[in-house]
Amino acid sequence: MKNNILFCITIISVFSFNIYSQKAKIAAADKKYDSYAYVDAIKTYERVAEKGYKSEELFKKLGNAYYFNAKLEDAAKWYGELFDMTTDLEPEYYYRYSSSLRSIGENDKANEMMAKFNQSSGNDSRAKLFEKNRNYLEEIKENSGRYEIEDAGVNSQYSDYGTAIYSDKIVFASARDTGSLVHRLHSWTNQPFTNLYVADLGEEMILGKPNKFDKNIKTKFNESTPAFTKDGNTMYFTRNNYLDGKKGKDGNEVTLVKIYKATLENESWTKLTELPFNSDNYSTAHPALSPDEKTLYFASDMPGAIGRSDLFKVQINEDGSFGIPENLGRTINTEGRESFPFVNDENEIYFTSDGHPGLGGFDVFVAKINTDGTFNKVQNVGADVNSPKDDFAYWIDTKSRKGFFSSNREGGQGYDDIYKFLEIRRLTCEQELYGEVTDIATKELLPDTKISLFDSRFTLMGTTNSDQKGMYSFPVECGETYYVRAQKPEYTAKEEKITIAKENGKTNLPIALEKEECKVAIGDDLGKCFGITMIYFDFDKSDIRMEAALDLEKILDVLNQYPNMKLDIRSHTDSRGSFKYNEALSDRRAKSTINWLIKNGVNKNRLQGKGYGEYQLVNKCSDGVECTEDEHQLNRRSEFLITDL
Structure with missing residues (x-):
């Protein structure tokens, strides 16, 4: 066809709460066991950051928390802190920062961020398509x-x-x-x-x-x-x-x-x-x-x-x-x-x-x-x-x-x-993206959760709600990358990235949501509210490192909110090394943790703790048993057990 008659115009894992409730194994019943503390992790993160603690992960969590709740002015603040630390970030952070900046009228900077987001493919959609499909002749x-x-x-x-x-x-x-x-x-x-x-x-x-x-x-x-x-x-x-x-x-x-x-x-x-x-x-x-x-x-x-x-x-x-x-x-x-x-x-x-x-x-x-x-x-x-x-x-x-x-x-x-x-042969490669939405702590199914599907450039592809069994599904393209965002009242929004297989079939992406407030009771591990599984020390040392101080600031903030809360701080090791060495090292680390909290204003009567070495392993990885590094890591842990509220 030439010119023509044919009319050729022709989330976010924001907090990794991992809340779980352990039944307090205390002989005598106590009415205090029925009381709870509600920990607002976002506010704790903010207070820790305002004290001057800086962490790429901390600023990501804060920025994402506000971005997914449409509080773009706050998101712009924390994304700004993130970009002041580093520009070596995933493309989505350029996109989110640009959107947040535009909401507060900083259009020049927003355009700069969007230009960087688009840098790999150009602004003309044909250039983007070419960049995205460099192997199109093979396709x-x-x-x-x-x-x-x-x-x-x-x-x-x-x-x-x-x-x-x-x-x-x-x-x-x-x-x-x-x-x-x-x-x-x-x-x-x-x-x-x-x-x-x-x-x-x-x-x-x-x-x-x-x-x-x-x-x-x-x-x-x-x-x-x-x-x-x-x-x-x-x-x-x-x-x-x-x-x-x-x-x-x-x-x-x-x-x-x-x-x-x-x-x-x-x-x-x-x-x-x-x-x-x-x-x-x-x-x-x-x-x-x-x-x-x-x-x-x-x-x-x-x-x-x-x-x-x-x-x-x-x-x-x-x-x-x-x-x-x-x-x-x-x-x-x-x-x-x-x-x-x-x-x-x-x-x-x-x-x-x-x-x-x-x-x-x-x-x-x-x-x-x-x-x-x-x-x-x-x-x-x-x-x-x-x-x-x-x-x-x-x-x-x-x-x-x-x-x-x-x-x-x-x-x-x-x-x-x-x-x-x-x-003589069909073209389509058909894929279904599906999954189950649950409460991360209770494993309870979460029906009527809003699920949004975005393509790799954050164009909204569709929305749905999880059914009575907590299930959702979308038809998707083989080989493509998507972002799936889950939102439900009283839960922190979460976004997951998924790349679909290149052959016909189904791709499973379960989503576990965390309560906006972390509900803890006597016997629970306060560290789970913030994803604190380990207070990190230098090798063979018990001095508090900056990363450890950042996590301890979160514990300190909660203790200040709840002046009657008491903690039993426990440090554990894996089975490698001698019993005596592991026990002594873990005990020094537990005491260093307690001393840091006391130094920062917590009454020593509210704290107790010791090191347990390798005596309380959570899996089979005792001496002589071959285990992976991940399995050993489960035993190297710190616990902040609540003994009183």
Whole structure:
């Protein structure tokens, strides 16, 4: 296709609470056992940070906590501290910091952060697509060899293209005989204007002799790309801006194209009207109906288009009126040209594009339409249908896997030709992302949790709520990376990153949420509220390191909030080394921890503790038993057991 008659405008693990409740094994019952302390970890982190403690992980947790709760001003503060420490961060932090900065009016800095976020792919979506799909030729190769293709049998020396099925017939556009003694040539193509032709559709897609479609549709200008309702009584089609003998022009005196509607009455097409969203100042073309016939898809360069032509959709109301056209968005549309949509009964949209990575000219692409109207990954259908020339107007019957497409490839009979095909191998790699949402402490299922799915650039792909069994699921693209965000009242929002397998199947991503407030009672380990499993010391030392002081500041903050709280501080080692050495070292470390808290204002009567060496192992890893480093790590732990509230 050249210029053209075809209308080629055509969380966050924020706190790792790991709350668990241990039954206090105390002989005498005490009413205090029924009292609890509620620890607000976010506020504790803030107070620790305000004292001057700096940690990349600390600032990430604070920034994320506020970002996921839409408190962007606070998020900007803590992300700022994070970026002051380091810029060697995951890309998502540039994105989140940019959003947070924009909320407080720091647009220049927000733009700087967003530019860095976009640095790897550029700002033009076509550059992003290329960067994201550097191996696209290999992908096209994998998608090839799936079709048997042959001439459709209705082609002429002129342009023949665009097919629609209607009452066991095929209807297409052709520039062959216009019925005039002199063929009027289109100035863009030096071809005659196109009219609609019809041919019988026999078994095995064998086509009969073409005939003119209907004299009421035919004009001296272009008609093309019809779409029919299933009852055969309504047709939408493309025509130059010409109705009732009147030709419309835009401000540059150019006659563009519009979508028209016609009704079948007494075996003749009548009541020709243009659709209400048409305009003399932009083009609309190539209509396609959704399987339920409630949505009309089309191509246009109307205001709101991203590129030279985009795909849009519009709702068809029960009374026959139309809604407001919606752009299909950047998953489908690029700064280039997208056109010739076709939607099948498997919720797939096929379309033509020169903006997505292809073999040259226009290629045919396909994407799955999700239930919420979003789209999965766009895929090139392969080198059988696609060529270095223009390939477009794809149509397939999902039952027989037979169909038609148009192309101006080498070896054809005319300017554009119609080809028929048999798809012998399906393209789709289908994956389902699913998981169970639970309370991290109680393992209780959490129904009605809001789950949001984002792509690798944080574009929202869809939302759902976990069901009564705490389960959620999304259809996703093979090989892609996603972010899954879970949000529920009284719980800290959490975001997980997941890369989907490249083969058909399911990918499981369970999500465990933490209560916003850590509920602790006598007998519980206060350290679990903050993910403190170990107070770290230098090798063979008992001096408090900076990392240890940061964790102890969190314990100190809670003790200051609850002046009646008392702790039993215990230090443990793994089994490597002698009993005597491990016991002595762990005891020195327990006492160093206690002394640090006393030095920072805690009454010594509120603290007790000792080292237990390797006497209280939590697993099999005793002397002589072979264990992994991770298994040994479970035994090297610090505990802050609450003995009184």
